[in-house]
Amino acid sequence: xxxxxxxxxxxxxxxxxxxxxxxxxxxxxxxxxxxxxxxxxxxxxxxxxxxxxxxxxxxxxxxxxxxxxxxxxxxxxxxxxxxxxxxxxxxxxxxxxxxxxxxxxxxxxxxxxxxxxxxxxxxxxxxxxxxxxxxxxxxxxxxxxxxxxx
Amino acid sequence: xxxxxxxxxxxxxxxxxxxxxxxxxxxxxxxxxxxxxxxxxxxxxxxxxxxxxxxxxxxxxxxxxxxxxxxxxxxxxxxxxxxxxxxxxxxxxxxxxxxxxxxxxxxxxxxxxxxxxxxxxxxxxxxxxxxxxxxxxxxxxxxxxxxxxxxxxxxxxxxxxxxxxxxxxxxxxxxxxxxxxxxxxxxxxxxxxxxxxxxxxxxxxxxxxxxxxxxxxxxxxxxxxxxxxxxxxxxxxxxxxxxxxxxxxxxxxxxx
Numbered sequence: 001x002x003x004x005x006x007x008x009x010x011x012x013x014x015x016x017x018x019x020x021x022x023x024x025x026x027x028x029x030x031x032x033x034x035x036x037x038x039x040x041x042x043x044x045x046x047x048x049x050x051x052x053x054x055x056x057x058x059x060x061x062x063x064x065x066x067x068x069x070x071x072x073x074x075x076x077x078x079x080x081x082x083x084x085x086x087x088x089x090x091x092x093x094x095x096x097x098x099x100x101x102x103x104x105x106x107x108x109x110x111x112x113x114x115x116x117x118x119x120x121x122x123x124x125x126x127x128x129x130x131x132x133x134x135x136x137x138x139x140x141x142x143x144x145x146x147x148x149x150x
Numbered sequence: 151x152x153x154x155x156x157x158x159x160x161x162x163x164x165x166x167x168x169x170x171x172x173x174x175x176x177x178x179x180x181x182x183x184x185x186x187x188x189x190x191x192x193x194x195x196x197x198x199x200x201x202x203x204x205x206x207x208x209x210x211x212x213x214x215x216x217x218x219x220x221x222x223x224x225x226x227x228x229x230x231x232x233x234x235x236x237x238x239x240x241x242x243x244x245x246x247x248x249x250x251x252x253x254x255x256x257x258x259x260x261x262x263x264x265x266x267x268x269x270x271x272x273x274x275x276x277x278x279x280x281x282x283x284x285x286x287x288x289x290x291x292x293x294x295x296x297x298x299x300x301x302x303x304x305x306x307x308x309x310x311x312x313x314x315x316x317x318x319x320x321x322x323x324x325x326x327x328x329x330x331x332x333x334x335x336x337x338x339x340x341x342x343x344x345x346x347x348x349x350x351x352x353x354x355x356x357x358x359x360x361x362x363x364x365x366x367x368x369x370x371x372x373x374x375x376x377x378x379x380x381x382x383x384x385x386x387x388x389x390x391x392x393x394x395x396x397x398x399x400x401x402x403x404x405x406x
Binding site: 011012014015018019020021022023025077078079082094095099100104106123127131134 | 392
């Protein structure tokens with residue numbers, strides 16, 4: 001199981017990295033963008049494997065990856081946007097959108113409502129995660145950066 | 151007397167460039183304000199929306215001037231945001247005269263994009279990677295990668311011919327779904343859903359959605375709404391494209 005998670009970490013990292021390049025992230029930050037996405041995905045996946053609720057795991061994953069983006073932003077003196085916009089992608093409910101439409105077209109209304117709800121829940125969870133993480137005082141992060149320099 | 155206008159123009163131009171490349175409202179507003187303060191303007195004000203900038207300076211004086219910019223929603227360019235941010239920092243640290251700042255801004259705006267093949271390749275890798283992440287096996291991942299490559303080629307062609315954004319989205323999602331049905335119809339042992347999911351990832355509105363959240367967080371409700379609407383419409387158009395294709399396939403007797 002650890003092996004699978006490590007493998008998925010690598011894949012999430014590469015996929016996020018590819019998207020970061022697509023959004024023209026600065027070359028020096030490519031790896032960190034990828035790392036943000038990889039960490040976000042691994043947190044999400046491990047919590048799901050532990051049987052956590054979809055929404056809760058997404059909240060925690062979004063929270064951690066946003067804090068990570070903010071830490072990178074302080075350490076590397078780039079806007080948070082650089083890491084956050086790339087890193088959030090593995091959590092975006094692309095699969096949810098697809099299955100919602102698929103079941104709607106197929107006329108399976110039970111699954112349609114399940115998947116539709118999941119998609120909205122995931123989106124809501126991302127909102128909560130990001131907002132919680134943005135709520136941390138900037139001073140804490142600056143303190144972290146100072147400590148790093150010493 | 152011209153100086154006020156010069157400074158205001160510079161500040162607004164920098165803000166304009168940031169906004170166009172996907173900077174969030176709060177940062178743009180903050181940057182424009184700080185630049186004007188750094189060049190010793192007094193009595194200035196800025197209001198930024200996700201598609202416009204309004205700024206004025208020295209209102210009570212003789213050289214009063216104001217500026218309005220319409221900034222259409224553009225595609226994200228993280229490098230430019232980052233560089234403009236650095237430029238603003240330099241200006242605030244008084245490391246930069248006005249002509250130097252103009253030169254620097256010009257360099258950033260005309261910074262060359264990555265060669266097209268890199269974008270094509272990255273879309274492919276991203277599509278394949280996300281397909282595998284959502285449960286595809288290696289073969290399905292490779293197919294998703296291939297479709298991703300073609301998708302970006304199509305998107306580049308649309309960009310060149312200035313096809314409208316929503317038509318672009320609709321056609322792209324139809325294209326992706328149709329192509330993903332192909333290998334399965336040819337009898338390859340693959341499931342189509344994982345492939346489509348990977349391939350619509352380059353289209354999904356992750357950026358608009360995230361930007362919208364951050365705008366709401368900073369109390370820029372109107373801009374947050376604009377971005378949210380953008381995200382919802384994007385998701386809607388992808389859904390319509392995917393749904394339409396599946397519908398046609400199923401009506402033709404295809405089984406999924």
